[in-house]
Amino acid sequence: MKLAVIGAGPAGLALALLAAERLAGADIHLFDTRALDRDIRGDARTLALNLGSIRLLQRLHAWQPDAAQAIQTVHVSQAPPAPIAGEVWIRAAEQGLPQLGAVLPYGALVAPLQQRWLDVAAQRPRQLFTRFATPVHAIRSQAGGVALDCGEGPVVDSFDLAVVAEGGVFAEQDRKAITRDYHQNAWVGTVRLAAPGLQGLAIERFTRNGPLALLPLPDDAQGPRAALVWCLPQAEDDIATLNDAQRLAVIQQQLPAAAGTLTGISPLKCFPLGLNAETRLLQGRTLRIGNAAQTLHPVAGQGLNLGLRDAQALVDALRDAAETGAGLDAALARVDWQRAPDRWPMIAATDFLARSFAWRLPGLPALRGLALAGLELATPLKRAVARRMMFGG
Structure with missing residues (x-):
């Protein structure tokens, strides 16, 4: 299989590394508009990762714990004036875990991922290709795959599958469905x-x-x-x-x-801030993951974690297809429907919370406080919410 990964942010790099590790014989081309010699280590934008994402990065040998601050406790509460304040405490110790997640600068996440990719690519120069400073202007469907229009000239190459992993903030994106x-x-x-x-x-x-x-x-x-x-x-x-x-x-x-x-x-x-999401991840032989598939309000801090799970699900499906002899199109269709139970509840929850702050209904603060207080008392439900925030659905 010949795979194009478009976008060398966290989701794209993680996907490329996972594919290199688990898809034996696959040719993988990693595209990005930025130059390879651009130093990204100093990018101080803050990222929040849940425990599932940390474990993925550890498996990829791209996690640097010294650059991150572990989260052991999460406190959610409502500010006064509110008839019922309400609060929820979620502690890693109560979940039997060392931490719930971690916080780190963007550069401290992307730089190790990129270096790991370069190290792996150097060992397999005929299979793994780093194509930085190469913007992809268009993806064209063709029989059995796609062709990319790049800065290198006209249609430069054909691929069995293109995965778009480019992010960006809401205001800079083309509108989705x-x-x-x-x-x-x-x-x-x-x-x-x-x-x-x-x-x-x-x-x-x-x-x-x-x-x-x-x-x-x-x-x-x-x-x-x-x-x-x-x-x-x-x-x-x-x-x-x-x-x-x-x-x-x-x-x-x-x-x-x-x-x-x-x-x-x-x-x-x-x-x-806004919501910008595709109804489906897949269109022909082009699949979107991460912010290219869904850009969410930051109220739950789950956007990147969702993108990393997109990458994992895709590689798992491709590997299973290769082992069982199932077709590529069937594997891609599986990813599309399999990710829905994880994507849509998160999209719906963040959308509801984001819009609720614009509502000026008299009883809404009391209901929000009551919900927080109830969640704190309902231990099994709180544990289920915590597990979903750490590992997804």
Whole structure:
């Protein structure tokens, strides 16, 4: 089989490595628009990985635990004023696990994955091809596969299968079959914390206007810090007009006591938020995974984890097809329907939560608080929710 992987972000690199490991005899071409010599190690964008994703990266020999901060506890709560505050505590120890997930910079994830790919490709130069600085302008269906239009010239090559793994933020993407503009902004950056910091605690706070999250990061020379994701409606978003002290004061007021004291804040970047998803992963011999298949609101922090599970499911199906002699089209169809029970509940849940913050129904805060309080008391249900967040459906 001849496979084209388009996009060398986390999902694309993981897919290429999995395919190289498990699909004996496959020719794999990894495309990306960026140059190979571009240093990505300093990319500080924050990523949250669940335990299932960490285990996948460990199997691929591309996990660097020293660059990540483990999450041992997740605290979800609702900010006042609310008739019922409600809160949920999910602890790794209660699940019998060492951690629930981890937080790390984008560069600390992609750089090891890319280096691992280059090392494996160097050992199999006739099967594994690194085609960076090569944008794919179009994918054309043809009998038995696809052909790619690249920056190298006209149609450069034919493939049995093309997998699109290019990500990007909502505002930069072409619209897919299902799209919804939430008219919300995500403000992202880092905050400084008074010692001892969050120490493995991730906080999700439901405020009147939207979710506010603090994710623990490894301490640096200046002490404890955390990644900030702050979602606000565009019609009521005046964050750009506030100075650092004012931003800190507003955030501190919204956070629970468990967050401790904020002592500083970095410059914040702003991204419009929306839902952008394909109804199906597969179109002919082109399949989409990760953000190329579904771009979600960050309220649950599950977008990348979903993409990595897409990659795993595809390679598993291709390997099973090769071992049983089943056709490629049957294997791809299997992936398409097999991923639905994992994709659609996550798409629906994040869409509902994102839209609910725009609703000004009088009883909604009380219902949200009651749901959190009920989940905290319903131990089996809380355990099931925790397992789904760690390993998917």
